[in-house]
Amino acid sequence: MVSFAFDSEHEEFRKTLESFSTRVLLPGYRDRAATTDFPFDIYKKLGDLGILGIGLPEEFGGTGDEDPILLGLATETLAYGDVNMASAPVQIGLVGSQLTLCTPEVQARYLPPLIAGEETIAIALTEPGSGSDASALTTTANPVDGGWLLTGEKTAISWAMNATVALVYAREPGSTRSTGVSCFVVPLDSDGVTTSHMPGMGCLPIGWGSIKLDGAFVPSSHLVGEYGRGFQSVMAHFDFSRAALGLMCIGAAKQSLEEARIYSEQRETFGNTLSSYQSIAFELAEHATYLEGARWMCYRALWLRQTGQPHTSLASMSKWWPPLVAKNAIEFAMRVHGNLGYSTELPLQQRYRDVMAYLVADGTSEIQKRIISKDIYTRGTVSL
Numbered sequence: 197m198v199s200f201a202f203d204s205e206h207e208e209f210r211k212t213l214e215s216f217s218t219r220v221l222l223p224g225y226r227d228r229a230a231t232t233d234f235p236f237d238i239y240k241k242l243g244d245l246g247i248l249g250i251g252l253p254e255e256f257g258g259t260g261d262e263d264p265i266l267l268g269l270a271t272e273t274l275a276y277g278d279v280n281m282a283s284a285p286v287q288i289g290l291v292g293s294q295l296t297l298c299t300p301e302v303q304a305r306y307l308p309p310l311i312a313g314e315e316t317i318a319i320a321l322t323e324p325g326s327g328s329d330a331s332a333l334t335t336t337a338n339p340v341d342g343g344w345l346l347t348g349e350k351t352a353i354s355w356a357m358n359a360t361v362a363l364v365y366a367r368e369p370g371s372t373r374s375t376g377v378s379c380f381v382v383p384l385d386s387d388g389v390t391t392s393h394m395p396g397m398g399c400l401p402i403g404w405g406s407i408k409l410d411g412a413f414v415p416s417s418h419l420v421g422e423y424g425r426g427f428q429s430v431m432a433h434f435d436f437s438r439a440a441l442g443l444m445c446i447g448a449a450k451q452s453l454e455e456a457r458i459y460s461e462q463r464e465t466f467g468n469t470l471s472s473y474q475s476i477a478f479e480l481a482e483h484a485t486y487l488e489g490a491r492w493m494c495y496r497a498l499w500l501r502q503t504g505q506p507h508t509s510l511a512s513m514s515k516w517w518p519p520l521v522a523k524n525a526i527e528f529a530m531r532v533h534g535n536l537g538y539s540t541e542l543p544l545q546q547r548y549r550d551v552m553a554y555l556v557a558d559g560t561s562e563i564q565k566r567i568i569s570k571d572i573y574t575r576g577t578v579s580l
């Protein structure tokens with residue numbers, strides 16, 4: 197028997213979060229999203245609600261076992277109110293899962309403040325010369341007594357400007373491609389580390405920036421997982437967290453369509469409300485249809501993960517298509533609002549710029565299609 201219902205625990209969580217999102221997050225979103233200040237007060241509230249510890253160890257304040265559907269519900273629902281803050285549980289879940297591979301001391305130092313919403317952490321993979329082709333990275337980790345010296349530059353890194361620490365990917369000198377790449381926990385106040393802000397068209401409070409490493413010392417205790425296997429461990433988490441990002445974009449788009457619905461019932465032109473014109477009402481129906489389809493695709497990817505089934509291709513589908521349909525839906529909502537939709541008086545233009553980020557961040561649409569098409573041609577899990 198097929199069911200598309202959430203279980204009672206998930207449904208209860210969703211309702212509580214929806215109330216928080218629309219009551220606490222939504223009213224200040226437009227102003228918060230227009231500045232580069234990271235809203236630690238809001239972030240702390242997410243920590244108090246337990247949202248930042250989804251799937252992380254209970255001993256450090258997390259929920260325990262991985263719960264991909266809960267993560268998806270969190271990102272979708274938080275994004276009604278604030279799409280930037282909705283990315284926090286994905287970031288902490290992704291990075292936190294890597295920290296669980298570290299020494300007990302490193303876990304005890306970093307996991308509790310992350311889960312409590314007191315500190316943030318960045319994940320630094322992209323470099324000026326390598327983005328989609330991540331295994332072409334050139335940052336090196338030179339072995340020295342007691343650890344490594346890291347040298348290189350990471351760019352386009354979310355949270356770089358507010359984080360205490362970053363997970364940095366660097367390679368053994370002389371190694372090529374993904375072999376020899378390790379992941380290191382690097383406190384951003386270490387000697388030889390500098391961060392600088394990168395201006396972007398959206399996601400401003402997330403603190404986008406570059407991280408330069410100039411012979412920064414990292415002690416051997418700060419290695420994540422196995423030496424030389426930095427990619428393998430992070431990819432296992434990336435492939436399902438992508439579906440949570442898809443849901444996040446959908447949450448932002450659903451809120452935008454709701455605003456368009458309300459406005460279209462109030463605004464009159466030529467003696468009639470906008471909602472009475474089929475060209476408006478039908479386009480609203482079209483975007484609602486795309487969002488519904490995309491939404492359930494994301495939840496199916498998360499359900500596959502939750503039930504231990506192959507999910508990589510579906511998660512990639514959930515990363516390229518939902519952000520695109522979400523962007524298009526928000527653009528429609530802006531158009532329905534006429535000049536107001538374009539003005540900074542309303543949050544729509546801000547949501548549009550914030551959601552646009554996910555056409556690139558965490559793997560571009562082309563890279564997701566590369567994963568899906570490989571699966572199709574090798575007769576993997578995607579059947580035609």
Ligand SMILES: Cc1cc2nc3c(=O)[nH]c(=O)nc-3n(C[C@H](O)[C@H](O)[C@H](O)COP(=O)(O)OP(=O)(O)OC[C@H]3O[C@@H](n4cnc5c(N)ncnc54)[C@H](O)[C@@H]3O)c2cc1C
Binds near residue numbers: 321561
């Ligand atoms: C808002 C934002 C936040 C980000 N946050 C982080 C972060 O926290 N940490 C981090 O490490 N990185 C982060 N990034 C970087 C992001 O992961 C990269 O920008 C992304 O992987 C693409 O890499 P690139 O920018 O170098 O583009 P490139 O890899 O140079 O690609 C340029 C274009 O070519 C296309 N392309 C590349 N290869 C192929 C191919 N084989 N076939 C077809 N088309 C191809 C791409 O899809 C893209 O359209 C962030 C980016 C953004 C925009």
